[in-house]
Amino acid sequence: MTLNSDLSLDAVRDAIEATEATPLLIDARDRGLTGISGLKTVGLLQRLARAAEGHDSCYLEIGVFQGLTLVSSALAAPTLPCFGIDNFRILDPEGTNKSIVDQRLNDFATTNAHLINMDFEDALAGLLAQTDDQKVSVYFVDGPHDYRSQLVCLLAAKPLLAPGAVIVIDDANYPAVRQATYDFLTSHPDFALMFEAYTDAHPANLDAATLAAAENGWLNGVNVIVHDPAHWVDRTLPPVSEDRTLYFNDWLVHRLALAELAPQALALAHAVVDGADAKAESTALKAAYTSLAPTAEARSRDRNTYSAGLTSGHLANIKAAG
Ligand SMILES: C[S@@+](CC[C@H](N)C(=O)[O-])C[C@H]1O[C@@H](n2cnc3c(N)ncnc32)[C@H](O)[C@@H]1O
Structure with a gap:
């Protein structure tokens, strides 16, 4: 089916099926391009980025780490502007991740890839100024995994998405990640869950054989969402716990x-x-x-509200008609 969109649903499905058959589209591991994403996740992003070339849009990811997914996607789609947001606040005990990313962008000559060194919420608020007003057709969410951050990654990016955009959400094994996907989908009926895959546990808790399979697959689980206002895709939701x-x-x-x-x-x-x-x-x-x-x-032991100094009553102004 052809939609008025950057990426057709067929192109997304083809990319997922091709990735299930052969994880990577371009393999740069022997040139030192490694990181903490599963091979299928990397390969799917490569294929989606390639499919998005020529559509006047861009690739965006939250969570660059040392640049595996950003550089891989940029390599697969050299004419697609690719942006990666990271503030390098975690998983960086030596404080070297930013310089590793800079080095890799240089070594792999990925001139279409750009690092935005900021907190993701600040970066999303001003994103279009960075992308030259280009909207996002492929969006990879792999930053902080608490429930609020996951949900804000989806809510704040929604106005930045191109029609027919695809969203790849990493680490969907975590219940808070699945819950945020679930809550976004139930409140945004124009979006559909196209693909989901999980393993029985976090990679840190898998035996060696299962871990090897996960590393060659979706590592810590994935949710793939598509913008589908015509409701071509059957609606399903990721599994979440009834106990909240x-x-x-x-x-x-x-x-x-x-x-x-x-x-x-x-x-x-x-x-x-x-x-x-x-x-x-x-x-x-x-x-x-x-x-x-x-x-x-300076706090109370419990029931801190942090509301000192807030207004005791503010009524919003209503502009005069006409
Ligand atoms: C799992 S790593 C990303 C892995 C990467 N995609 C790869 O392929 O190797 C998660 C990244 O999210 C970044 N991150 C965490 N909280 C963030 C925030 N509030 N704003 C921006 N980046 C953040 C961390 O600094 C870390 O580098």
């Missing part, structure tokens, strides 16, 4: 004085329930508290 306790818990945790210490506090809790010597976890918690202390001491 973890999302309700956000409110219970966020309002606590020591909310930022939740990861360290839970590591300590784990050691305690295991009956292990919890010294290391206790030391880590106290160390993390040291930098939070000045902020935390």
Whole structure:
């Protein structure tokens, strides 16, 4: 079927089927192009980017890391402008990821690829100025995986998408990622889930043989969404849990004085329930508290609202008619 769109649904389906048969379109691993995406994810992005060439649009990704998916997509579609957003705030203990990306963009001569070194929300807010007003036909979401970030990645990008855009969402094994896809799809009926694939666990928790298969596949799961206002694609939703306790818990945790210490506090809790010597976890918690202390001491123990100084009543103005 031919739609008034940058990418036809047939082109997206063909790209998925070709990727399932042969993961990579262009293999640059022997030239050192590695990263933390599955081979099928990389290959699908390459094929979608190639299919988008010549449509006056661009490729966009959130989560560049060391440049595997950005450079691979740009190599596969040399005439397609490709943009990658990353602020290099995590997964970068040596602080070298940005220079690795710069080096790779240079080594692979991908002059159509551009790094936007910013937080993703700030970058999305001003994206069209960076892309010369070109809208996004292929959008890869692989940045922060908390529920809100995943949902904002979809909501904030929606006005930036070209008709018929395709969205590839990595790490769909995580329930918060699937929940954000689910919530976006149920509130945006013009979009459809075209493909989903999962493994039984995160790659860190797989045995060696299953891990090897995942690395050659979709690694930590994938959701692929297409813009389908004509409803050609049968509507399905990614599986989510009926138990929403973890999302309700956000409110219970966020309002606590020591909310930022939740990861360290839970590591300590784990050691305690295991009956292990919890010294290391206790030391880590106290160390993390040291930098939070000045902020935390100014807070209440619980029910912090951060609403001091907000208006006691503001009624919006209504412009006079005519
Ligand atoms: C899993 S890595 C991306 C992997 C990459 N696509 C590849 O192929 O190897 C996730 C990236 O998201 C970036 N990230 C996390 N939070 C971010 C934010 N708020 N804004 C921009 N980038 C962010 C991290 O710095 C990290 O490099």
